[in-house]
Amino acid sequence: MKHLILVFTITLIAAISRGQTNHHSLSIQFDIPHSFIDVTDTISIENQGANAFLLNSNLVVYESSVPLTKIEQINNYTKYEFDGLPASSTFIIKYKGVVDHNKKALSNKAGHNSFQGTNGIVFEKGIYLAGTTYWVPDFVGSDLKTFSVETRLPDDWKLVSQAKTRYIKSGVSENKISIDMNHPTNQVCLIGNKYERYSRRINDIDINIYLFKSDDRLAERYFQVSGRYLDLFSNLIGDFPYEKFDVVENFWETGYGLPSFTLLGKKVMRFPWILNSSYPHEMLHNYWGNSVYVDDEKGNWSEGLTTYMADFLIKELENEGANYRRSQLKNYTDYVNNENDFPVCDFKFKTDMTSQAIGYGKVLFINHMLRQKLGTSTFVETYKTFYKNYKFKRATFSDIQKTFEAVTGDDLNNFFQQWVYETGAPKLDLKNVDVQKEGNSFTLNFELRQSGLKKAFDMEVPFHVYLQGEDRVVRKTAALQQLSQVFSYRFPKQPIRIEIDPCFDVMRILAPEEVPPALSKLFGSKAWTIILPKSSDFFEAYKTFAGDWSSMYSRRGVKVNIVNDTEIQKLPVNQSVWILGSDNRYADNCDLTGVYGSSVSPELVQSIDEIYETETLVYAIQSSSGNQVVGHINVSNPESLGALKTKLMHYGKYSYLGFSGAEQRNTIKGMFPVLNSPLNYTITNNQKADWGSFEMPEKELLVR
Ligand SMILES: [Zn+2]
Known part of the structure; x- marks a missing residue:
């Protein structure tokens, strides 16, 4: 009782000094082997008008300093109502119970690589308590809360939350742990495990990497990129909102961004691309969503x-x-x-x-x-x-x-x-382009339409104009407000080409022709034909490759048909077609130079040619004989095909790819330009001008 009064007094002072409307002072006892928690929550509310809260249904309120009524169970939580609570008050609720959601599934998995998650759990493999657990009384319709935590854990355990954790040795193999979250927050997170912790101070922020096993190189990789992102984001938005940021390994596969830490699954945190995709994304969530x-x-x-x-x-x-x-x-x-x-x-x-x-x-x-x-x-x-x-x-x-x-x-x-x-987005069409010469100047007229809509969007549509005898493209903006609208612009020189929204700056539906061919188009189809080069020296190797692909992809529901180039009269239609080998009879359908020779830089043409001759080149192309995307694979060493067969599907978004060496390391990758966009119009007869060589207007970057 004495202890209770003490807590009471301290919390009251803390609540007043913080001036928050809702503070939880949590004293927790963990019984990890039995997934059991016993919590004393000293709650201070100010001008709240709170009359109900939700709590995990496994947790039973066994003592309360204010009258409470259990109302109903909704999904996994139970609603309690206060019987007349002053708008500002401090009171104590004690509750306890088992928190073990999905324990069986998580325990059965060997190691830490399950994709099956939990709403909240306390067991030997870890502690996960968060907003979804409803382990702290969640006031209905209430605002944010501050909190503090006092608990004890075995001294080989570490606890991560939204604020720094302090450990004080108490007893032989136990730590007293305290956490003070002074910033209003939307949930109370406690993530516990037997972690190896790496810490470094970067840009005045404590970066901590929590791993199940020591891995200096992995920790170093996270430290290396953290400074750059902290710099970028603080320049862009303002000071990082927290004094620390933790990268925490989780016992199931997640990519969660939580206030002042990110919870990443064992596999997820080791994918090399995470460092410049999910990691900066989750770090930035500290600004947007988590502060x-x-x-x-x-x-x-x-x-x-x-x-x-x-x-x-x-x-x-x-x-x-x-x-x-x-x-x-x-x-x-x-x-x-x-x-x-x-x-x-x-x-x-x-x-x-x-x-x-x-x-x-x-x-x-x-x-x-x-x-x-x-x-x-x-x-x-x-x-x-x-x-x-x-x-x-x-x-x-x-x-x-x-x-x-x-x-x-x-x-x-x-x-x-x-x-x-409102819903929707327009699909833009370019119509009726013409140029009138008037004295020394030229007037460019064109019509923009918004199709598929009842009501027009009001939007500013950028467009590029190429002028005769000018190296630099002119960028302008058309204020489009009607479903169909005619625009006229005067230029000192003759306009020879117009491109509507060439840099994809406005929200709109794309025409199919605006998307360059990509391997994903081929991988996405449920019917494939793979055409083998019968007379090639590599015929057997290509045949094995095609057979391996057939068994791999038929397991994913793809119907794969393998034929020799001597057995068919024309390219199959309405399906994915892969043409293997430069000496394939159908390789003419993959004539890169013919299709893109004048629209990509000579340097790119040259490097693609070189790879085609000496390494592995893979690309998707609009076939020259029909309106269809085909894939072409050519290797200079038949042994490369073994490494290639599982690799390609990870590069679906690209048009062309080069690989080299025994492990088929990726050397080049990219997208071909769009050739026939309905939003581009060439006014002169000079269809084959090298539009790519024109100088584009300067663009300002979000950060430098
Ligand atoms: Zn996100």
């Missing part, structure tokens, strides 16, 4: 913004921004239709490709269009302000709009209304 919190009921803006400022930013720095945006538009085009579309304000989290295309892709474009409309520096300044104003608070799309309007003085209601609260 400026999402109000779930009003739409999750944080995924699209995080993807824009992490994943996209990295691509933009690699000069791959336009390709990245095109792939986002392609996802939207492929996965969203009138039946499954919803406005981004209804997005909560990703459940499938459709929700990803809307919640990540479309929100990314909303941000990109705001940046195009207002300029990069205003865009960056607005999000710096947004971060400053909403750090450790909940924010909505409407708060983003208000911040943009406050910074710019513009009325952005139409913009936000059509992109955030």
Whole structure:
């Protein structure tokens, strides 16, 4: 009892000094072998009007300093109501029980590589307690909370939470552990395990890597990239919101971004590409989603913004921004239709490709269009302000709009209304292009249409104009407001070509011709024909390769037909066709130089030619004999095929790939240009001009 009063007093002082509306002072006893926890929660609320909370149904409230009634069980949690609680008060609730969701599945797996997760568990393989566990009373309709934790664990265990953990040796093999989370947060996370910890201070932030087994090289890889990302993000948005950032190995495969730490599965954290994809993404979530919190009921803006400022930013720095945006538009085009579309304000989290295309892709474009409309520096300044104003608070799309309007003085209601609260996106068509000479100048006329819509979008569509005798492309913006609208522009020199939205800067449905051929197109089909070169010296090797592919992919439901080039009269249609070997009778259908010779740089043509002669070259191409994508594989050493057969599927997004050496290391990769976009129009008869050699307008980067 004495102990209780002590806790009571300390918490009360803490609550007042913090000035928060909701503070949980948690004293926890773990019984790890029995998956059992016993919690004393001293709760302080201020002006809350709270009358109910939810708690995990396995946990039983056995003592409360205020009258409580158990109301009902909803899924895995139980609702309790207070019988008249003052708006501001401090009270104690004690509860205990077993937390072992999915224990059987997680225990059966050897090692730490299960994809089966848990809502919350305490057992020998680890502790996972988070918001989804409902292990801390969650006030219905309440705001954020602060918390502190006091507990004891065996001294070979470490505990990770949203704030630093302090360990004090107590007893022979036990530590007393305390955590103080002073920033308002949306959940209480405790991740425990027998971790090896690596720590380094980088840019005034403590970076900690928690691993199940010591692995200096892995930890070093994370340290190496952390400084760069901390720099990028603090320049772009503001100081990192937490004093530490932890990379924590998890006992099932996850890629979670939580406040001040990321929880990565054993396999996930060792994939080399994670370091420049998921890792910066999860780190940036500390700003968007994990310090400026999402109000779930009003739409999750944080995924699209995080993807824009992490994943996209990295691509933009690699000069791959336009390709990245095109792939986002392609996802939207492929996965969203009138039946499954919803406005981004209804997005909560990703459940499938459709929700990803809307919640990540479309929100990314909303941000990109705001940046195009207002300029990069205003865009960056607005999000710096947004971060400053909403750090450790909940924010909505409407708060983003208000911040943009406050910074710019513009009325952005139409913009936000059509992109955030309504569905759809236009498909653009270019029609009726012509040029009139008037005195010493030229007038370019063209019509833009928005198809597939009842109501027109109001949008600013960038376009490029190539002028006779000019090396540099002129970039302009058409203010499109109607379903069909005619535009006229005067130029001092003769326009010879126009390209509508060539860099994929606006949210829209793509035409199929705007997407260059990629291997994914071939891998995506459920029927394949593989054509073998009967007269080739490598015939047997290609045949073995085709047989291996056939058994690999038929297990995935692909119907694979293998034929010799002597056995067919023409290319099969309506399926994936792979043409193996340069001496294949059908290799003429893969004439790279004929198709792309004038539209890619001479250097690329030369290096592709060299690889074709001396190494392994694989590419997807629009066949010259028909309107179909075919794949071509040519090796200079038949032994390469063994290593190649499992590799290619990981490179689906590329048009062409080079490989070399016994392990078939990737040497070049890329996308061919789009040749027949319906949004490009060449005005002169000079169809074969080398458009790629024109100088593009300067573009401002998000960060330097
Ligand atoms: Zn995310």
